[in-house]
Amino acid sequence: MRIPLDKIGDEPFVWRQQLTVNADSLERPELLRLGEILWQGSVDREGEGFRLSGRLEYEQTVTCGRCLEPVLRSVGSDVRLRLLKAVPAPVDSDPVGSEIELTEDDLETLYIEGEELDTLQLVREQLQLNIPMRSLCSETCQGLCPTCGANRNSESCGCDQDEVDPRWEALKTLRDE
Numbered sequence: 133m134r135i136p137l138d139k140i141g142d143e144p145f146v147w148r149q150q151l152t153v154n155a156d157s158l159e160r161p162e163l164l165r166l167g168e169i170l171w172q173g174s175v176d177r178e179g180e181g182f183r184l185s186g187r188l189e190y191e192q193t194v195t196c197g198r199c200l201e202p203v204l205r206s207v208g209s210d211v212r213l214r215l216l217k218a219v220p221a222p223v224d225s226d227p228v229g230s231e232i233e234l235t236e237d238d239l240e241t242l243y244i245e246g247e248e249l250d251t252l253q254l255v256r257e258q259l260q261l262n263i264p265m266r267s268l269c270s271e272t273c274q275g276l277c278p279t280c281g282a283n284r285n286s287e288s289c290g291c292d293q294d295e296v297d298p299r300w301e302a303l304k305t306l307r308d309e
């Protein structure tokens with residue numbers, strides 16, 4: 133989605149777009165699949181720059197952090213940004229940025245080079261942020277058996293779960309010495 137900033141006058145620029153992003157391209161192994169993404173929003177003129185309000189809606193499939201089964205989740209996230217034209221560094225005057233610091237809200241500011249904003253990078257950053265550090269298929273997921281690797285949600289493998297991991301045994305021996 134390319135937003136022609138130089139063409140925005142009194143009326144906001146409004147967009148609504150379906151796009152697909154290859155899950156592999158985000159290089160997060162826990163992300164298995166991304167559904168079609170609905171990306172919509174508007175850009176208004178505001179002061180020296182613009183204000184962007186957008187929303188992303190899609191489904192993502194990630195692996196459960198315990199049992200490694202795929203977990204499908206709906207995601208909706210809002211994007212709010214102030215857009216300012218990137219100003220070349222002044223040669224020998226007061227810092228141009230001083231005025232920019234005096235904003236009344238804490239919106240993040242994105243500096244734009246040129247007359248157009250390509251939102252794909254913005255979308256990709258949001259997709260990254262929306263991948264949870266750790267997902268669970270359910271709060272009560274039993275995970276994999278540490279001994280035989282069986283998925284304990286669907287089978288009872290009969291391994292002795294009180295069995296101490298040999299690595300802990302080794303540590304204990306070290307500590308006792």
Ligand SMILES: [Zn+2]
Binds near residue numbers: 196198201268273274
């Ligand atoms: Zn699970």
Ligand SMILES: [Zn+2]
Binds near residue numbers: 277
């Ligand atoms: Zn087992």
